Amino acid sequence: MQHELKGERRMSQHSQHIRLVRTPVGVPTEADFAMGDSELADPAPGQVLVRVTALSLDPYLRSAMAGRHMSGTIQVGDVVRGEGLVKVLASAHPRMAVGQHWVALCGWRSHALLDDAVVQQARLVSDQIQPQTLALGGLGMPGLTAWAGFHRLAEVQARDTVLVSAATGPVGATFGQLARIAGCRVVGIAGGADKCAWVTGTAGFAACINHRSEDLRVAIQRECPKGVDVYFDNVGGDVLQAAVENLALKARVILCGLMAQYNGAPLPGPSPGWFIKARATVRGLVVYDHWDALPTMVAELSAHQRAGNMHFREDIAQGLASTPAAFERLMRGLNQGKALVVL
Amino acid sequence: MQHELKGERRMSQHSQHIRLVRTPVGVPTEADFAMGDSELADPAPGQVLVRVTALSLDPYLRSAMAGRHMSGTIQVGDVVRGEGLVKVLASAHPRMAVGQHWVALCGWRSHALLDDAVVQQARLVSDQIQPQTLALGGLGMPGLTAWAGFHRLAEVQARDTVLVSAATGPVGATFGQLARIAGCRVVGIAGGADKCAWVTGTAGFAACINHRSEDLRVAIQRECPKGVDVYFDNVGGDVLQAAVENLALKARVILCGLMAQYNGAPLPGPSPGWFIKARATVRGLVVYDHWDALPTMVAELSAHQRAGNMHFREDIAQGLASTPAAFERLMRGLNQGKALVVL
Numbered sequence: 131m132q133h134e135l136k137g138e139r140r141m142s143q144h145s146q147h148i149r150l151v152r153t154p155v156g157v158p159t160e161a162d163f164a165m166g167d168s169e170l171a172d173p174a175p176g177q178v179l180v181r182v183t184a185l186s187l188d189p190y191l192r193s194a195m196a197g198r199h200m201s202g203t204i205q206v207g208d209v210v211r212g213e214g215l216v217k218v219l220a221s222a223h224p225r226m227a228v229g230q231h232w233v234a235l236c237g238w239r240s241h242a243l244l245d246d247a248v249v250q251q252a253r254l255v256s257d258q259i260q261p262q263t264l265a266l267g268g269l270g271m272p273g274l275t276a277w278a279g280f281h282r283l284a285e286v287q288a289r290d291t292v293l294v295s296a297a298t299g300p301v302g303a304t305f306g307q308l309a310r311i312a313g314c315r316v317v318g319i320a321g322g323a324d325k326c327a328w329v330t331g332t333a334g335f336a337a338c339i340n341h342r343s344e345d346l347r348v349a350i351q352r353e354c355p356k357g358v359d360v361y362f363d364n365v366g367g368d369v370l371q372a373a374v375e376n377l378a379l380k381a382r383v384i385l386c387g388l389m390a391q392y393n394g395a396p397l398p399g400p401s402p403g404w405f406i407k408a409r410a411t412v413r414g415l416v417v418y419d420h421w422d423a424l425p426t427m428v429a430e431l432s433a434h435q436r437a438g439n440m441h442f443r444e445d446i447a448q449g450l451a452s453t454p455a456a457f458e459r460l461m462r463g464l465n466q467g468k469a470l471v472v473l
Numbered sequence: 474m475q476h477e478l479k480g481e482r483r484m485s486q487h488s489q490h491i492r493l494v495r496t497p498v499g500v501p502t503e504a505d506f507a508m509g510d511s512e513l514a515d516p517a518p519g520q521v522l523v524r525v526t527a528l529s530l531d532p533y534l535r536s537a538m539a540g541r542h543m544s545g546t547i548q549v550g551d552v553v554r555g556e557g558l559v560k561v562l563a564s565a566h567p568r569m570a571v572g573q574h575w576v577a578l579c580g581w582r583s584h585a586l587l588d589d590a591v592v593q594q595a596r597l598v599s600d601q602i603q604p605q606t607l608a609l610g611g612l613g614m615p616g617l618t619a620w621a622g623f624h625r626l627a628e629v630q631a632r633d634t635v636l637v638s639a640a641t642g643p644v645g646a647t648f649g650q651l652a653r654i655a656g657c658r659v660v661g662i663a664g665g666a667d668k669c670a671w672v673t674g675t676a677g678f679a680a681c682i683n684h685r686s687e688d689l690r691v692a693i694q695r696e697c698p699k700g701v702d703v704y705f706d707n708v709g710g711d712v713l714q715a716a717v718e719n720l721a722l723k724a725r726v727i728l729c730g731l732m733a734q735y736n737g738a739p740l741p742g743p744s745p746g747w748f749i750k751a752r753a754t755v756r757g758l759v760v761y762d763h764w765d766a767l768p769t770m771v772a773e774l775s776a777h778q779r780a781g782n783m784h785f786r787e788d789i790a791q792g793l794a795s796t797p798a799a800f801e802r803l804m805r806g807l808n809q810g811k812a813l814v815v816l
Contacts, residue, residue, distance in 0.1 A: 198746075200750060363745065366744070366745050366746075370745060385745040385748050386749070388744075388745065388746055388749075391744070391746075396746060397744060398741035398743070399741060399743050399745045399748075400741070401709070401731075401734070401739045401741055401742050402709050402731065402742045402757070403709075403734075403739060405728050405742075405756075405757040406728050406729070406731075406758065407543060407757065408757060409756075409758070409762060410756070410757050411754065411755070411757075412748060412753075412754070412756070413755070414745070414748040414750065414751060414752050414753050414754075415749065415752070416749060416752055419752060
């Protein structure tokens with residue numbers, strides 16, 4: 131696969147990166163990571179040189195650092211894996227052209243040489259996505275996760291009572307807004323009064339439960355007096371347990387994330403008796419199964435966005451060096467919306 | 474509602490019954506129950522006098538004795554609730570005629586006066602059901618449970634690998650045989666070599682794992698090398714955990730029974746991560762939702778039975794006095810097939 135190199139020729143490109151230097155215990159901290167420098171050569175045939183313009187911080191990375199994620203393990207010594215928004219500087223691959231913006235598995239780097247396998251999995255950023263950083267959030271993988279859960283798994287019906295955990299995260303916020311648009315009563319769960327204010331004030335949920343200040347079971351019963359018809363779970367643990375104790379008959383539960391256990395050991399789930407009692411249907415959701423729907427999702431959600439009917443919140447840190455601290459904030463649940471680093 | 478009394482008139486009918494005299498701790502024993510006598514009057518209008526010909530022993534009764542079953546609590550002092558096969562001796566209710574055989578909530582009694590509410594819920598025994606005791610087992614509520622799980626929830630496809638726990642019980646054995654007839658590879662789990670011999674030799678499962686002598690995870694991997702496409706759970710606890718660790722992609726799990734916890738406290742379920750990883754669909758099954766299908770189930774399963782393609786196993790104790798001991802055997806998992814007492 132010989133391709134002519136297009137773009138600026140240089141002897142080398144200086145790049146900064148962040149490695150994992152020890153396996154985090156509990157919540158990752160800055161000391162678990164270290165910055166370093168390298169010089170990147172011009173792209174060999176099949177490679178692409180990119181500048182990273184934004185990094186996506188995702189809770190599943192914590193699981194990968196513990197060797198417990200299906201996407202593979204991030205080993206001590208590795209540059210941290212992860213998706214970012216990249217701009218093509220020089221390409222020796224037919225799929226990418228100089229100046230284009232893509233979402234790619236670039237890792238925590240300022241610049242990256244993408245190999246063929248990474249290029250093949252990358253996604254061109256649609257012009258419909260404004261601002262472009264939404265390609266990492268509500269109009270990217272998290273948005274697709276929510277879209278697939280809503281359209282393909284949850285069998286949502288108008289007037290359902292829909293409960294969503296991690297309701298300010300890009301998955302939960304998007305799922306809840308889709309349900310609100312479909313005519314459901316949507317109740318969020320989030321950690322903090324400021325988060326809840328956004329969930330009800332901007333995202334338009336009917337209510338939001340602050341799990342840091344309220345008894346979850348009492349609050350769910352108050353806000354979902356007829357029971358929970360659809361529960362979208364990003365958390366597991368106690369939040370999942372409280373939700374399943376309040377399911378309505380024929381409830382649907384979407385299992386999507388495990389925030390409660392990413393920093394520690396796996397937690398058990400609810401006793402099967404709760405699902406039997408509710409005649410519930412419980413489905414596991416993995417976004418990788420739904421890439422085919424990406425263009426459909428972008429078209430649908432961006433149209434809602436332009437109509438002022440769907441809102442995406444971003445929590446943006448500045449500069450590669452701020453990445454570990456921003457990741458720690460995410461894993462403590464202190465982020466307000468999709469966690470990003472803009473470089 | 475005045476109805477002429479039909480059947481033998483007598484001054485009274487002597488009856489024996491069994492009461493719960495203390496709340497069982499762990500596995501119920503004979504000392505938790507006591508026999509007593511009573512005299513039953515002629516049926517008042519709306520009542521029916523019956524002779525009980527067989528009692529059904531079901532694990533859910535243990536849960537009801539602990540106050541944890543949706544059918545209601547069996548209190549200390551109550552005659553033990555439970556279904557039986559009854560013959561009408563005298564009727565003052567238009568729904569029942571003298572000489573008919575019904576399945577009714579008669580309780581642990583030799584004779585019973587059924588009130589209108591019990592009469593309304595009773596089910597006439599179809600002539601297709603031979604022997605009649607199968608109206609309490611494979612052609613009754615347990616058979617309907619299996620039928621509904623198979624036809625309405627499990628989305629079974631030919632060549633699926635189907636794993637069934639409590640495989641000699643009337644629910645598991647019936648579900649597994651339906652799957653075998655549909656062309657699946659069916660693997661049972663049962664406690665004991667004698668049980669496993671029946672599961673493979675008579676019920677025709679491809680294999681049976683004896684959980685008392687084998688490591689469940691190792692055995693499931695050996696017998697289900699491509700993973701478990703459908704798991705029918707009557708047990709919960711460790712068996713459920715071992716099964717979900719071996720699910721194939723897009724597996725279906727039917728949650729039906731909780732044998733592992735009927736004698737004790739509720740057990741947690743599997744971490745949601747297992748269901749996410751498998752993109753599983755998990756459904757809670759309660760037979761009460763499926764009474765509409767009873768005639769369809771009886772016609773289908775009795776036809777398989779007459780064709781020699783489906784087998785029902787009964788574990789029959791003799792005489793009302795043997796009921797507590799038979800119930801203890803059931804709750805220890807020592808029964809071989811549907812647990813019954815013939816009076």
